[in-house]
Amino acid sequence: xxxxxxWPTGRTLGYxxxxxxxxWPRETWDEDVRLMREAxxxxxxxxxxxxxLLEPREGEYDFAWMxxxxxxxxxxxxxxxxxxxxxxxxxxxxATYPDARVVTHDGIALGPGSxxxxxPSHPAYQTAARNIASRIAERYADHxxxxxxxxxxxxxxxxxxxxxxxxxxxxxxxxxGRYGTLDALNEAxxxxxxxxxxxxxxxxxxxxxxxxTVNQAQKLxxxxxxxxxxxxxxxxxxxxxxxxxxxxxxxxxxAAECPTTDLWAWAREVDVVSNDHYLTAADPRGHVGLALAxxxxxxxxxxxxWILMEHSSSAVNWQPRNIAKRPGxxxxxxxxxxxxxxxxxxxxxxxxxxxxxxxxxxxxxPHAGTGSRVWREVVxxxxxVGALAELQGSTVSAxxxxxxxxxxxxxxxxxxxxxxxxxxxxxxxxYYERLWRDGLTVDLAHPGQDLSGYRMxxxxxxxxxxxxxxxxxxxxxxxxxxxxxxFFSGIVDAHDAVHPGGYAAPLREVLGLGxxxxxxxxxxxxxxxxxxxxxxxxxxxxxxxVWAEDLALDTAEIVARHxxxxxxxxxxxxxxxxxxxxxxxxxxxxxxxxxxxxxxxAYADAGITPPEVAEDVEVVVRRGAEADYVVxxxxxxxxxxxxxxxxxxLLAGVPAGPELKIPAGGVAVVRTAPRDGGGPDR
Numbered sequence: 234x235x236x237x238x239x240w241p242t243g244r245t246l247g248y249x250x251x252x253x254x255x256x257w258p259r260e261t262w263d264e265d266v267r268l269m270r271e272a273x274x275x276x277x278x279x280x281x282x283x284x285x286l287l288e289p290r291e292g293e294y295d296f297a298w299m300x301x302x303x304x305x306x307x308x309x310x311x312x313x314x315x316x317x318x319x320x321x322x323x324x325x326x327x328a329t330y331p332d333a334r335v336v337t338h339d340g341i342a343l344g345p346g347s348x349x350x351x352x353p354s355h356p357a358y359q360t361a362a363r364n365i366a367s368r369i370a371e372r373y374a375d376h377x378x379x380x381x382x383x384x385x386x387x388x389x390x391x392x393x394x395x396x397x398x399x400x401x402x403x404x405x406x407x408x409x410g411r412y413g414t415l416d417a418l419n420e421a422x423x424x425x426x427x428x429x430x431x432x433x434x435x436x437x438x439x440x441x442x443x444x445x446t447v448n449q450a451q452k453l454x455x456x457x458x459x460x461x462x463x464x465x466x467x468x469x470x471x472x473x474x475x476x477x478x479x480x481x482x483x484x485x486x487x488a489a490e491c492p493t494t495d496l497w498a499w500a501r502e503v504d505v506v507s508n509d510h511y512l513t514a515a516d517p518r519g520h521v522g523l524a525l526a527x528x529x530x531x532x533x534x535x536x537x538x539w540i541l542m543e544h545s546s547s548a549v550n551w552q553p554r555n556i557a558k559r560p561g562x563x564x565x566x567x568x569x570x571x572x573x574x575x576x577x578x579x580x581x582x583x584x585x586x587x588x589x590x591x592x593x594x595x596x597x598x599p600h601a602g603t604g605s606r607v608w609r610e611v612v613x614x615x616x617x618v619g620a621l622a623e624l625q626g627s628t629v630s631a632x633x634x635x636x637x638x639x640x641x642x643x644x645x646x647x648x649x650x651x652x653x654x655x656x657x658x659x660x661x662x663x664y665y666e667r668l669w670r671d672g673l674t675v676d677l678a679h680p681g682q683d684l685s686g687y688r689m690x691x692x693x694x695x696x697x698x699x700x701x702x703x704x705x706x707x708x709x710x711x712x713x714x715x716x717x718x719x720f721f722s723g724i725v726d727a728h729d730a731v732h733p734g735g736y737a738a739p740l741r742e743v744l745g746l747g748x749x750x751x752x753x754x755x756x757x758x759x760x761x762x763x764x765x766x767x768x769x770x771x772x773x774x775x776x777x778x779v780w781a782e783d784l785a786l787d788t789a790e791i792v793a794r795h796x797x798x799x800x801x802x803x804x805x806x807x808x809x810x811x812x813x814x815x816x817x818x819x820x821x822x823x824x825x826x827x828x829x830x831x832x833x834x835a836y837a838d839a840g841i842t843p844p845e846v847a848e849d850v851e852v853v854v855r856r857g858a859e860a861d862y863v864v865x866x867x868x869x870x871x872x873x874x875x876x877x878x879x880x881x882x883l884l885a886g887v888p889a890g891p892e893l894k895i896p897a898g899g900v901a902v903v904r905t906a907p908r909d910g911g912g913p914d915r
Contacts, residue, residue: 247577252277273615284318307378320386336397354403366470374478393493485542500533507540514556527573532677538576547595572853572864627857634678641697652753657694664693689839695722703739711812715839745789745809752781760798777821880905
C-alpha cells in the first residue's frame with residue numbers, strides 16, 4: 234500500500250512524548266489530557282510496551298482499553314504515533330518459546346523481567362511480532378487520531394548481537410547469500426591465517442569466545458549480520474502494517490549512540506526519520522554532542538525534516554551519575570534539535586513512573602507535579618514550540634560534510650589495533666566540535682555518496698575505506714573540493730584486509746603521499762609540531778599526542794613538521810593540490826584548540842568564511858520557501874549579541890535587529906527574508 238503524507242500534517246510543529254497510561258488508573262487519564270492541553274501537547278506515542286495488555290495470552294486480544302484511550306486523545310485534539318509493542322515480549326512468550334531468548338557472547342541466555350526483544354532470528358518471535366503488528370494496524374488503520382506508526386523501540390538497545398542457536402543458523406544462511414561458496418568466504422576472511430579454513434558450512438560458527446583474538450573479518454561480518462537481522466524485523470512489521478494502512482511508518486533511532494545499527498541503511502526503510510537523544514551526563518559540553526546527533530539524524534534523513542521522538546526534561550536514570558538539567562537547559566536542548574531540522578519535539582515520558590526501572594527518570598509531568606520548575610518550563614516550551622509553527626517543513630543546508638561510516642567504525646574499534654588510544658568516536662567528536670566552535674553547520678555523509686554539493690569534506694576516522702569510496706573522494710577533490718583527512722585512514726578494505734600497496738594506498742593519489750609505518754606514542758607522551766603555512770604570520774607550535782606516522786611524500790607539500798618524538802624532522806601535516814582542489818592530511822592527533830589553524834587554512838582553500846559568532850553561541854539557519862529562520866542559542870551565562878540579523882523574533886513576537894540580543898542561557902528565533910531575496914518579512 235502506497236504511503237501518503239508525512240509527519241506532521243498541517244503547518245505545525247509536534248510537541249509531546251511517550252505516554253504510558255496503562256501504568257495509571259483510568260481517572261488519571263482525564264487529568265493527563267487536561268494537563269496536556271495546558272502544556273500545548275499535540276501528539277503522543279502510545280503502546281510501546283503494551284504487548285501483554287493487548288495480547289494477554291497467545292492469540293487472545295484485548296483492545297478495549299486502547300479503543301477508549303485513542304478516542305479520549307482524539308476528543309482532546311491530540312495526535313497519536315501508535316506503536317507496535319514488540320520491544321517487550323510478554324512472559325507467556327518466553328514461557329512458550331524458551332529457546333527464543335537472546336544469548337550473549339559468553340553463552341548466557343537472557344530471560345524476561347526487563348525489556349528488549351527476543352532473538353531477532355527466532356521464527357517464533359518473528360511470527361509473533363508480525364502478528365501483533367498486523368492486528369494493531371488492522372484495528373486502528375482508520376482511527377482519525379492515529380497519524381503515524383511507530384515500530385518497536387530503539388533497535389539494538391539494550392540488545393544488539395545475539396549468539397543463540399537460531400542466530401547461528403540464520404548467520405550461516407546470511408553468509409551463503411553474501412558469499413555463495415565456502416571458497417569465497419575463506420578468501421574474504423583470510424582463513425589461511427592461523428589455519429582457520431572452513432570445509433563445511435556447518436563448521437562456521439559465530440565469533441564467540443576464543444583463546445586469542447577472533448578472526449576480525451568474521452567479527453566485522455557478524456556486525457553486518459546483526460544489523461541485517463534487526464532491520465529485517467523492522468521491515469517485516471512495517472510491511473504487515475502497510476497491508477492495512479498508508480500512514481507513514483517510523484522507528485526511533487539512537488543516532489551517534491547505538492553501535493549496532495547502520496543508519497544509512499535504516500533510513501532507506503522508514504517513511505520519516507526519528508531519533509532519541511539523551512545528554513551524556515559526564516560530558517560538560519553535552520550540547521555539542523547533541524548537535525552532532527541532530528546533524529547526523531538530519532543527514533540520514535536526506536536533509537528532510539525529522540522527528541525528535543525522545544529526549545529528557547531533566548535527568549535520566551541509567552547513567553552512573555544522572556545530572557539534572559539546569560533552568561533553561563531543557564528549552565535550549567529542545568530548540569537546538571528544532572534548529573537542526575526537527576519538526577517534532579518529543580520526550581520520554583509524559584508522566585513520571587512511580588515504579589519500575591525508570592522511576593527516577595525525568596518526565597514532562599514530574600513526581601513534584603504542576604508546582605515544579607520542570608512543569609513550568611514544559612508549559613513555557615509548549616508555548617514556544619507553538620510560536621514556531623511556521624518553521625515546519627523548512628530545511629537546513631551545510632557547506633561542510635564530515636564522513637560517517639558505521640562499517641568503518643565496526644572495523645576500527647576491534648582488538649589488536651596499533652594503539653588502544655585511537656578510537657573513531659574521539660576523532661569524530663574532536664573534528665566536529667572544531668567545526669561547531671567555528672560556527673559552521675555540518676552534514677554527516679557516507680564516503681560513497683555524492684559530495685559535490687559541499688565545499689569541504691572532513692574524514693576524521695575512515696580506517697575502512699573501499700577503493701570505490703576512495704575514488705569518490707579523489708574525484709571530489711579533482712573537481713574542486715577541499716578534503717581534510719585524519720590519520721589511520723584508508724587502511725583496509727571491506728573485509729578488514731590491508732589495501733594492496735600498503736597503508737592509505739587508495740588515497741595516495743589525492744593526498745600525494747603514502748604511509749610507510751605507524752608510529753604510535755606511549756601513554757601520556759606528547760610531541761610538538763612546527764606549523765608553518767604560506768602565511769608566516771600564522772606560524773606557531775602545535776601539540777599532539779597518541780599517534781605519528783612515517784610519511785613518504787610524492788607531490789604533497791609540508792605545512793607542519795614534527796619537532797620531536799619518533800617522527801622528528803619529518804612531515805606531520807601536508808597539503809596536496811589535485812586537479813582543481815586540495816587535500817590535507819593530518820598524520821597525528823591534535824586537540825580541538827590546535828585543530829583551529831589547520832582547519833582555518835583548509836577553509837581558505839574551500840572558500841569558506843566562518844561567521845563571527847561569540848564563543849558558545851550556536852547559530853543555525855532553517856530555510857523555507859517564503860522566509861529563513863535564524864535560531865541563536867546562547868550556552869553561556871552572559872548576554873550575547875549577533876550582528877546583522879534583522880526581522881521578527883518569533884518567540885517574543887517582536888521586531889529584532891540590526892543586532893540580535895540573546896539573553897544569558899536563552900534562545901532567539903528570527904524570521905528573516907530568504908537569502909535569495911524572495912519572500913517578505915511577515
